[in-house]
Amino acid sequence: MSTNGTNGVTGNAPESNTARPAHRFDPDFTENVIKAMGHNVTPRNRQVFGSLIRHLHDFTREVELTIDEWMAAVHFVNSVGQISTKTRNEAHRISDILGLESLVDEIAHKIISEGDIDPTSSSILGPFWSPNAPFRELGGSIIQDGVPPGGQVALMHGVIRDMTTNQPIPNAVFDIWQASANGKYDFQDPENQSDNNLRGKFRANEKGEYWFYCLHPTAYSLPTDGPSFKLLNLMDRHPMRPAHIHIMVTHPEFQGCTTQLYPKDDPWLATDTVFAVKPDLILDFKPKTDDPKATLDLEYNVYLAPKGYKGKQLP
Amino acid sequence: MSTNGTNGVTGNAPESNTARPAHRFDPDFTENVIKAMGHNVTPRNRQVFGSLIRHLHDFTREVELTIDEWMAAVHFVNSVGQISTKTRNEAHRISDILGLESLVDEIAHKIISEGDIDPTSSSILGPFWSPNAPFRELGGSIIQDGVPPGGQVALMHGVIRDMTTNQPIPNAVFDIWQASANGKYDFQDPENQSDNNLRGKFRANEKGEYWFYCLHPTAYSLPTDGPSFKLLNLMDRHPMRPAHIHIMVTHPEFQGCTTQLYPKDDPWLATDTVFAVKPDLILDFKPKTDDPKATLDLEYNVYLAPKGYKGKQLP
Numbered sequence: 093m094s095t096n097g098t099n100g101v102t103g104n105a106p107e108s109n110t111a112r113p114a115h116r117f118d119p120d121f122t123e124n125v126i127k128a129m130g131h132n133v134t135p136r137n138r139q140v141f142g143s144l145i146r147h148l149h150d151f152t153r154e155v156e157l158t159i160d161e162w163m164a165a166v167h168f169v170n171s172v173g174q175i176s177t178k179t180r181n182e183a184h185r186i187s188d189i190l191g192l193e194s195l196v197d198e199i200a201h202k203i204i205s206e207g208d209i210d211p212t213s214s215s216i217l218g219p220f221w222s223p224n225a226p227f228r229e230l231g232g233s234i235i236q237d238g239v240p241p242g243g244q245v246a247l248m249h250g251v252i253r254d255m256t257t258n259q260p261i262p263n264a265v266f267d268i269w270q271a272s273a274n275g276k277y278d279f280q281d282p283e284n285q286s287d288n289n290l291r292g293k294f295r296a297n298e299k300g301e302y303w304f305y306c307l308h309p310t311a312y313s314l315p316t317d318g319p320s321f322k323l324l325n326l327m328d329r330h331p332m333r334p335a336h337i338h339i340m341v342t343h344p345e346f347q348g349c350t351t352q353l354y355p356k357d358d359p360w361l362a363t364d365t366v367f368a369v370k371p372d373l374i375l376d377f378k379p380k381t382d383d384p385k386a387t388l389d390l391e392y393n394v395y396l397a398p399k400g401y402k403g404k405q406l407p
Numbered sequence: 408m409s410t411n412g413t414n415g416v417t418g419n420a421p422e423s424n425t426a427r428p429a430h431r432f433d434p435d436f437t438e439n440v441i442k443a444m445g446h447n448v449t450p451r452n453r454q455v456f457g458s459l460i461r462h463l464h465d466f467t468r469e470v471e472l473t474i475d476e477w478m479a480a481v482h483f484v485n486s487v488g489q490i491s492t493k494t495r496n497e498a499h500r501i502s503d504i505l506g507l508e509s510l511v512d513e514i515a516h517k518i519i520s521e522g523d524i525d526p527t528s529s530s531i532l533g534p535f536w537s538p539n540a541p542f543r544e545l546g547g548s549i550i551q552d553g554v555p556p557g558g559q560v561a562l563m564h565g566v567i568r569d570m571t572t573n574q575p576i577p578n579a580v581f582d583i584w585q586a587s588a589n590g591k592y593d594f595q596d597p598e599n600q601s602d603n604n605l606r607g608k609f610r611a612n613e614k615g616e617y618w619f620y621c622l623h624p625t626a627y628s629l630p631t632d633g634p635s636f637k638l639l640n641l642m643d644r645h646p647m648r649p650a651h652i653h654i655m656v657t658h659p660e661f662q663g664c665t666t667q668l669y670p671k672d673d674p675w676l677a678t679d680t681v682f683a684v685k686p687d688l689i690l691d692f693k694p695k696t697d698d699p700k701a702t703l704d705l706e707y708n709v710y711l712a713p714k715g716y717k718g719k720q721l722p
Contacts, residue, residue, distance in 0.1 A: 327456055
């Protein structure tokens with residue numbers, strides 16, 4: 093480890109510091125904390141921690157954070173880990189309500205088409221995807237345990253296409269998971285749901301088509317007994333997510349798309365508490381009268397980018 | 408709670424947004440997360456959370472934080488609370504090694520004198536101050552349990568003065584606490600130390616003078632079994648604090664000073680892992696041959712600002 097840093101005692105200005113900061117505090121403090129990193133830091137860690145320290149200090153000086161506020165934040169951070177368990181990840185939830193997961197997802201997946209069709213927008217994975225969802229037959233149903241009280245059945249169907257050619261992608265895999273009408277996923281709700289209820293994978297046919305039965309999704313609240321709800325209250329925000337269906341569409345020759353789809357009339361659409369709604373992810377459920385198994389019809393077409401496709405490179 | 412925010416679905420640009428951000432991501436995303444705060448947020452919380460969200464997002468875009476890095480951070484935050492207990496505050500320690508407590512302390516206490524004498528610099532309180540330290544007689548000793556192996560006794564003395572007049576402050580209270588020669592404070596070390604060992608309060612005489620016996624302090628390491636040490640390793644930094652003595656000097660008519668004092672020859676002085684060293688807090692221990700109770704002499708004079716004294720107001 094390095095012992096060559098300084099922390100302001102020597103009074104040397106950092107070499108890279110050409111302008112004085114516009115505040116009344118020690119102008120070398122932040123540079124000195126960053127320079128305390130030793131020689132053996134990876135270049136990426138040096139970049140990430142340097143930027144993190146600079147923004148943390150700039151935030152602190154900008155609002156002149158008080159000692160009481162800092163101490164409240166210290167207690168808050170400890171409380172986040174203390175309520176977390178194997179099946180509850182409160183730090184994940186805190187980052188979601190601050191928009192962080194949606195932002196990281198955009199950074200990882202944003203592609204702007206060079207042609208007329210953009211690929212389907214990605215959205216956050218969330219904590220409820222399962223690698224164990226079974227393949228089901230086209231035309232089958234993910235409603236394994238029967239229609240729950242209040243549930244409405246939809247025939248969901250569409251075509252999976254290459255966004256550069258508009259041609260179908262045969263054999264693309266359409267993986268879907270959703271909460272039941274009580275707002276709970278199978279492994280949150282073992283009393284009412286069997287494993288893999290409301291989950292399934294479907295392999296598109298030679299025309300890139302998929303179709304199956306699922307539920308109209310239901311809006312639900314984030315947990316209201318922990319630090320994330322406390323933070324929402326401090327910001328005068330509600331804990332609701334709009335109703336949504338999770339999908340993950342993959343094919344070996346294409347960039348996979350993990351996203352969420354939302355009914356267009358959901359009351360929480362404009363204020364999703366995790367900021368995961370995008371315009372092309374909004375669904376139009378229509379009445380269906382020609383099918384005894386479903387009262388709703390839902391068409392949704394997916395556009396994937398080929399592997400290696402970068403799209404327009406904006407600055 | 409508010410349900411009037413937007414999260415980008417409506418596509419309205421925020422009213423206050425006059426310039427487009429210099430990046431390729433959704434230019435409205437951060438403003439929309441900030442605008443999700445409802446009408447009933449206190450003005451201070453609106454300021455603090457707005458700035459926090461803006462800096463968190465700017466950091467994330469600046470380094471293009473990856474999904475794997477974000478997920479590692481989520482697990483790290485949970486681990487901080489999970490190792491914390493009533494006597495271990497890991498979030499406090501994480502904030503210290505990022506320089507945050509020292510920065511908050513500077514923001515709260517920085518006074519730049521309008522005259523020739525600056526007040527004694529403040530430094531971080533740390534987690535080991537006790538409200539229960541006993542008053543002891545001037546000339547007494549805080550070494551309640553005898554001199555520990557390796558310990559060296561010093562006669563510490565000085566005058567507490569008004570920095571605006573250079574006049575002594577009779578009856579000022581000088582509260583001192585320090586770790587023993589093994590680097591542990593009394594309540595971390597019940598096998599070797601009784602309550603209030605190496606703690607005490609002294610009331611200055613009519614000339615503002617104080618004097619008592621204490622130990623030459625000992626450098627110590629932060630704990631090496633938790634998230635803060637993991638973070639130090641990622642930054643190629645050591646976990647050492649220089650040897651130090653904690654003091655808190657108070658008087659009803661003056662602004663109290665809580666700070667730490669450091670021997671000038673300590674090897675960790677320039678790289679204190681919590682960035683709490685300032686030039687005027689460095690001590691000069693001198694050999695002492697005229698006192699059978701002490702081998703070292705330590706003079707340290709303290710300067711307090713009167714209550715209400717603001718000093719030079721820099722921008």
